[in-house]
Amino acid sequence: MILPLRQQAEHVVVLRKLESIADLTQEDKQAILDLPVNVRIFEADTDIVRDGDSPTECCMILEGFTCRYKLLPDGKRQIMGFYIPGDIPDLQSLFLRTLDNNLGTFVRTRVAMIPHPFLRNLFRSHPRLAEIFWRDSLIEGAIFREWMVGLGRRSGYQRMAHLLCELQMRLRAVGLAEKNGYDLPLTQNEIGDALGLSTVHVNRILQELRSDGLIVLRGGALNILDWEGLKGAAEFDLTYLHFDSDHLAKQA
Amino acid sequence: MILPLRQQAEHVVVLRKLESIADLTQEDKQAILDLPVNVRIFEADTDIVRDGDSPTECCMILEGFTCRYKLLPDGKRQIMGFYIPGDIPDLQSLFLRTLDNNLGTFVRTRVAMIPHPFLRNLFRSHPRLAEIFWRDSLIEGAIFREWMVGLGRRSGYQRMAHLLCELQMRLRAVGLAEKNGYDLPLTQNEIGDALGLSTVHVNRILQELRSDGLIVLRGGALNILDWEGLKGAAEFDLTYLHFDSDHLAKQA
DNA sequence: CGAAGGCTTGATAGACCTCAAACACAGTGG
DNA sequence: CCACTGTGTTTGAGGTCTATCAAGCCTTCG
Numbered sequence: 001m002i003l004p005l006r007q008q009a010e011h012v013v014v015l016r017k018l019e020s021i022a023d024l025t026q027e028d029k030q031a032i033l034d035l036p037v038n039v040r041i042f043e044a045d046t047d048i049v050r051d052g053d054s055p056t057e058c059c060m061i062l063e064g065f066t067c068r069y070k071l072l073p074d075g076k077r078q079i080m081g082f083y084i085p086g087d088i089p090d091l092q093s094l095f096l097r098t099l100d101n102n103l104g105t106f107v108r109t110r111v112a113m114i115p116h117p118f119l120r121n122l123f124r125s126h127p128r129l130a131e132i133f134w135r136d137s138l139i140e141g142a143i144f145r146e147w148m149v150g151l152g153r154r155s156g157y158q159r160m161a162h163l164l165c166e167l168q169m170r171l172r173a174v175g176l177a178e179k180n181g182y183d184l185p186l187t188q189n190e191i192g193d194a195l196g197l198s199t200v201h202v203n204r205i206l207q208e209l210r211s212d213g214l215i216v217l218r219g220g221a222l223n224i225l226d227w228e229g230l231k232g233a234a235e236f237d238l239t240y241l242h243f244d245s246d247h248l249a250k251q252a
Numbered sequence: 253m254i255l256p257l258r259q260q261a262e263h264v265v266v267l268r269k270l271e272s273i274a275d276l277t278q279e280d281k282q283a284i285l286d287l288p289v290n291v292r293i294f295e296a297d298t299d300i301v302r303d304g305d306s307p308t309e310c311c312m313i314l315e316g317f318t319c320r321y322k323l324l325p326d327g328k329r330q331i332m333g334f335y336i337p338g339d340i341p342d343l344q345s346l347f348l349r350t351l352d353n354n355l356g357t358f359v360r361t362r363v364a365m366i367p368h369p370f371l372r373n374l375f376r377s378h379p380r381l382a383e384i385f386w387r388d389s390l391i392e393g394a395i396f397r398e399w400m401v402g403l404g405r406r407s408g409y410q411r412m413a414h415l416l417c418e419l420q421m422r423l424r425a426v427g428l429a430e431k432n433g434y435d436l437p438l439t440q441n442e443i444g445d446a447l448g449l450s451t452v453h454v455n456r457i458l459q460e461l462r463s464d465g466l467i468v469l470r471g472g473a474l475n476i477l478d479w480e481g482l483k484g485a486a487e488f489d490l491t492y493l494h495f496d497s498d499h500l501a502k503q504a
Numbered sequence: 505c506g507a508a509g510g511c512t513t514g515a516t517a518g519a520c521c522t523c524a525a526a527c528a529c530a531g532t533g534g
Numbered sequence: 535c536c537a538c539t540g541t542g543t544t545t546g547a548g549g550t551c552t553a554t555c556a557a558g559c560c561t562t563c564g
Contacts, residue, residue, distance in 0.1 A: 070401050073487055078401040092394075095387040100394055100492045127376070134386055135347040137393065142344075142352055144396035149322050149330040151403035152448030156520075187542060196404030198521055203544060235325055240352045408552075439510060450553050455512060471561095 005112060006033035010062035010085060013174050014112075017086025020173040020247040021139060022132045031126050035119075037112035048090075048103040048111060055093045057113040061085050064109025065185050069193065070101050079194035081143060082167065086174045091137055094119060107185045139242045146240045151196050154235075159195045160205050161234035164215060164222060169238055173247065181215075181223040209233075257364060258285035262314035262337060265426050266364075269338025272425040272499045273391060274384045283378050287371075289364035300342075300355040300363060307345040309365040313337050316361025317437050321445065322353050331446035333395060334419065338426045343389055346371060359437045391494045398492045403448050406487075411447045412457050413486035416467060416474060421490055425499065433467075433475040461485075 005011050011033055018024055018032070037060070042048055048066065049055050061083055068089060069079045080101065083089040089103055094116055123130035143166070150159040167184065171177035186194075192202040209215050214230045216223045224230055243251075257263050263285055270276055270284070289312070294300055300318065301307050313335055320341060321331045332353065335341040341355055346368055375382035395418070402411040419436065423429035438446075444454040461467050466482045468475040476482055495503075 068397075070397070072401070072405055076405045078404045080397045080400050092390045095383060095390050096394070096494050098491065098494075100494075101397060124379070130382070131347060134389070137386070137390060138344045138347055141389065141393040141396060142348070144393060144400060145320075145322070145332045145353060148332050148396060148400055148403060149324070151400060152330045153324055153328045188544095189542080199542090200522080200544085201520055204520095207544090239350065242348050242350075242352075441510080451510090452512085452554080453552055456552095459512090 002036045002038050004033065005035045005037050005060075008037070008039065008062055008112060010110070013062065013085040013176075014060060016174045018132060018136075019244070021136060021242060021244050023244065023246065024132075025128075028126060028129055028132075031122060031129060035114055035122065037114050040111050040113055042105045042109045042111060044105055044107045044109075046105055048105065048109075049093075049099055050102050051099055053099045054097050055090060055099070057115045058088055058091050058093060058119060059103070060088045060112040060114060062110040062112055064111075065106045066103055066109055067106070067190075067194070068101050068103055077193045078196065079190070080147070081140070082194070084167075084171060084174065085176060088133070088136070091133060106190065135242075142240045142242060156195060156197050156201055156205050157208060158234055159197075160191070160202070160209065161214070161230050162236055163191075163194065164224070165231055165234050165236040166241070167222075168224065168227075169241060169243075172251070173243065180225075180227065181221065183220055184217065184222045185220045254288045254290050256285065257287045257289050257312075260289070260291060260314055260364060262362070265314065265337040265428075266312060268426045270384060270388075271496070273388060273494060273496050275496065275498065276384075277380075280378060280381055280384075283374060283381060287366055287374065289366050292363050292365055294357045294361045294363060296357055296359045296361075298357055300357065300361075301345075301351055302354050303351055305351045306349050307342060307351065309367045310340055310343050310345060310371060311355070312340045312364040312366060314362040314364050316363075317358045318355055318361055319358065319442075319446070320353050320355055329445045330448065331442070332399070333392065334446070336419075336423060336426065337428060340385070340388070343385060358442065387494075394492045394494060408447060408449050408453055408457050409460060410486055411449075412443070412454070412461065413466070413482050414488055415443075415446065416476070417483055417486050417488040418493070420476065420479075421493060421495075424503070425495065432477075432479065433473065435472055436469065436474045437472045 005014065014032065015024070015029055038057070039062070042064075048059055051070065063085055066083045066089065067079045068081045068083065069077055071077050083103070090099070093099060123133070150162055154162065168177055168182065171182045176182060188202045188206070189199045192199050195202065197205070206217055212229070212233075214224070214226050214233060216225065257266065266284065267276070267281055290309070291314070294316075300311055303322065315337055318335045318341065319331045320333045320335065321329055323329050335355070342351070345351060375385070402414055406414065420429055420434060423434045428434060440454045440458070441451045444451050447454065449457070458469055464481070464485075466476070466478050466485060468477065
């Protein structure tokens, strides 16, 4: 059943996400909240869309934790990004007919599906919103690039620290992180698939981060003991997330 | 001095590039050729734009060979993509104020600079072209993702093979590759910066690819001896380049 | 012809992987 | 209530890929 986004409790998170990267007028917000969406629930460890699919709707994460990944012929997996509430990970399906990767869940996830025609109409009637979504997809590209730098040139230790910093900033932007940590429902194996490391090595790196007094990760909860230290270890510079200046001012 | 793009000999390559990823109407082509551009020449090994810049124009490569890269505090470099004639590598500057990476040349490069206002006007008057450029930036994202998979989960040997395959397809799409090779004006050190490998290791991998009878790379010219073998070694699947179906039909 | 940059080779070292097994813990069923 | 199971975590040992260091070689070019 299709209902306007405003009827979903989590619509707040969607607005927060967009406001973290751009200024929204009252009318912009209205238009977004009026979007007709189809809410679906995906269980943990299932695929939302798959490599080779040609979706006719875009999905917006309302609640849960998801990733984009590819599988190699030999069974290896590379996770290319994490998507949290407020994100629209397959906006690309609007302009790229066949998907070249999978979107999967880690936990039970609520998703708002928006049929392509509604989005196309929105972009036609609100060119400024089209620009904002374009901007969002460019920011996603910037995040890919930052990950590439990590995979190519940083140590496992640095990559891990960097990932934890990125998620802290992004989750906090939508109100889903505490000042010093957040829920991270990933196994060490899954973290390895994101960082290009083996499970064993992820485990050893986490111990090292712990013994350096930077973090504790246990039972799906990340506790950041030393934010400045973690940022330093990661050489983390949040420019690449391209937050809106107003958003940054508010956070500070 | 600002002149319409049509006055540049290389305007053909720009149209070829766009037609490789989308259908252009006669009017679309006109509008693009009418774009006022400012041609600039960059010597080899110079930066076109830099990390931290806030450009007021986008650049379109007319001739030459360039890359996007980041530098790490310790001096390490990661190249995140190569840009060839027809590409518009900093379209993102339209929507992301401050650049988070550098664009640099390898050889003397001719670039058409397009002031932002002209592009904004173009997109307003030709929404279909806006969609095509949006599509192009999404394809760039898809290329980033494919590189991430390589950096995270493929061996140096496979990554090298994959890079050579990608460039063959992209250069061929704009008429700059032969059936069995192309000019590749990169040092082994620069290739290493793209693949996340040391110069020494790049050298050894190239020898291996040669002794496997797949390629010869010498004096800036790549000769592909066994295309199927190279594709196989790379597990290369061109879906991620999202070429237009018409373009693929023509190539076949 | 000398200098500079890139290529090649050898030797050594380190980051990270694979394999294998033990451990911890939550959920299940008798 | 307690084995039993399954999944995830942890530890150890050995091996591989790739980095680093250092030197020699080759080509280009002023």
